[in-house]
Amino acid sequence: MESRVLSRATAFAPLPYQRKPSHRENGAVSFVSARPIGAVSEGGNLIWGRQLRPALLLEASPIKREILKPCLAAASSPAQGDSAGDAKVAPIGFFDKYPFILTGFFFFMWYFLNVIFNIMNKKIYNYFPYPYFVSVVHLGVGVVYCLISWAVGLPKRAPIDANLLKLLIPVAVCHALGHVTSNVSFAAVAVSFTHTIKALEPFFNASASQFVLGQSIPLSLWLSLAPVVIGVSMASLTELSFNWLGFISAMISNISFTYRSIYSKKAMTDLDSTNLYAYISIIALFVCIPPALILEGPQLIKYGFNDAIAKVGLVKFVTDLFWVGLFYHLYNQLATNTLERVAPLTHAVGNVLKRVFVIGFSIVIFGNKISTQTGIGTAIAIAGVAIYSYLKAKIEEEKRQGKAA
Structure with a gap:
């Protein structure tokens, strides 16, 4: 097909009414029933009414922008053919096409960061057994991280009002309680045993x-x-590090995190997961400070800090607290992002599978000895989780198929 290129200030008709030029006069091209909408800026070329530089579209155009969008999109692609109107639809992103890959990445990073956190956390308790204070450090480092992220706009801070605050306070209280009781259990018993109890x-x-x-x-x-x-019951009966403080604390943590998961899902209807966890961390920090000061403050001032510094040195003591706090925040942030992508029950199952990694690594790193019955009980518990996960996935798939039908 023959085409004509018009340069500089050439008038053109609205796309629905444009016609192929019918005649030539002295090298100029005219349009039948042409209705000018303004001039194209210098350097803007037209091929049969198609603008090659969409940014030059005049604001004075009486034609609605929606009419020109297909042609503009087509013109912006250098590989586009010469025929007008054959605009291509933008390709679907890889993660939009395969969302399970992105969800899997969230789960992997959640597991990986959690394993590092648990190992570092237990090492700290071996020379600094003050779980309330360490819990405050975890949250404090996370809050600083959130404030810096907001300051640089990654992410942009979401506004909060009184109604949203009412939704977040129960979540933050459950988060604070579950976090502190988890740390009390970690300090009292082996990491593997705490996670076995939390498999419930x-x-x-x-x-x-x-x-x-x-x-x-x-x-x-x-x-x-x-x-x-x-399985958890069998493992608990013969656990070598068993004590009631560690057991009860882990059970309280289970209940607290269960309600945190449910209330977080509700709160996400008004707030994205990143900002949600940031606000939860800030509120939870204020919740955790009073019990830490009351229960551990005098001991820390009297001999707690001095003993830790004498054992590992000031620099290692401070850096250990900083890194364990950072890893705590990052793994919980990933856990919250994952919760945003799945249902609360699915998140809970993923949380149990994560404990398989933590239990395995903790046994290897710390050389924890477990009895035969403890090993069998843990294996039965994990098998139960696998069956639960399969049935849950099958039920959800049947529901989706039912809705599609």
């Missing part, structure tokens, strides 16, 4: 979903949780 979290989560949120949990899911309960 799906059971508490399912109970809260049905009896608090009113969601119906199928009987098959309840039955799949039975091996988890039995």
Whole structure:
């Protein structure tokens, strides 16, 4: 097809009314029934009414911008053909096409950071057994991280009002309580044992979903949780590091994090996950400071800090606290981002699978000795989680197919 190129200030007709030039006169091209909409800036070329530089579209044009969008999009592509109107649809992003890959990456980073945190955290408790103060440090480092991120605009701070604050306070209180009791358990017993007890979290989560949120949990899911309960019970009976403080603290942490997960999901309707966790950390920090000062403050001032510095030195003591706080914040941020992508029960199951990695690494790193019954009980609990995960995925898939039908 023959085409004509017009340069500089050439008038052109609206796209729906443009026609092919019917005649030539002294090298100029005219349009039949042409209706000018203004001039194109210098250097703007037109090929049969298609503008090659969409940024030069005049503001004075009476034609709606939507009419020109297809042609502008087509013109912006150097590989586009010469025929007008054959605009291409923008390609779908890789992660939009395969969202499970991005979700899997979130889970992987959540697991990886959590393993590092647990190892560093336990090493600190070996020479500085003050879980309330360490909990405050975890949250304090995270709050500083959030404030710096907001200051540079990564991410941009979301505004908060009284109504949103009312939603976040219960989440933050549950987060603070669960965090402190987890650290009390970590300081009192082996890391592997604490995570074995915390493998019961799906059971508490399912109970809260049905009896608090009113969601119906199928009987098959309840039955799949039975091996988890039995396995944890077996492991607890013969755990060499067992003590009631560690056991009860881990159970309280289970309940606290269950309610945190549920309330967080509700709060996400008004706030993105990154800002959500930032506000939760700030509120939780204020919740954790008073008990730390009351329960551990006198001991810390009297001999706690001096003993730790004498054992490892000031520099290592400070850097250990900083890094463990940073890893704590990052793994929880990833956990919150993951929660935004999945349902609370699925998140709880992923949380249990994460404990497999933590238990395994902690046994290798710290050389914890476990009895045969503890090993069998842990394996039964993990098997129960695997069955639960399969049934949960199958039920969700059936629901999606039902809605599609």
